[in-house]
Amino acid sequence: xxxxxxxxxxxxxxxxxxxxxxxxxxxxxxxxxxxxxxxxxxxxxxxxxxxxxxxxxxxxxxxxxxxxxxxxxxxxxxxxxxxxxxxxxxxxxxxxxxxxxxxxxxxxxxxx
Numbered sequence: 001x002x003x004x005x006x007x008x009x010x011x012x013x014x015x016x017x018x019x020x021x022x023x024x025x026x027x028x029x030x031x032x033x034x035x036x037x038x039x040x041x042x043x044x045x046x047x048x049x050x051x052x053x054x055x056x057x058x059x060x061x062x063x064x065x066x067x068x069x070x071x072x073x074x075x076x077x078x079x080x081x082x083x084x085x086x087x088x089x090x091x092x093x094x095x096x097x098x099x100x101x102x103x104x105x106x107x108x109x110x111x112x
Contacts, residue, residue, distance in 0.1 A: 003044055010037035024092045024102045028085065035081050039074045046070030 014037060017030025051066035092102065099107050 004041065007037050007041040007044065010034075010040070022104045024095065024104065027104075028088050028092065031088075032081075032085060035077075039077060042070045042074050042077075 011034050014030045014032070014034030017033065018027050021027050021030065046067040046069065048064060048066050050064055052063045054065040054068055056062065095107060096102055099110055101107060
């Protein structure tokens, strides 16, 4: 149960970083911390103490299996998240080249 609470605390740390920071790079880092906490939670949901890989061999008793679906979902989400962060970094770099700052307040005040 404590691990789930730690996942929630990690999520709140990322949310705090998103809400309080004005630097685009720090906001992207906060978003990645939040995403990592969700990945960790999904992997923990599929974990069973003493569970084995879901490979069935004929003639042997069926042991306790670990659910592979959350692990597959996390792997898929990691790939999608990587593409999202590449796009976010590209947008941040383009904004920096145009406005010479990562500060959202300064970008918001500039016209053009």
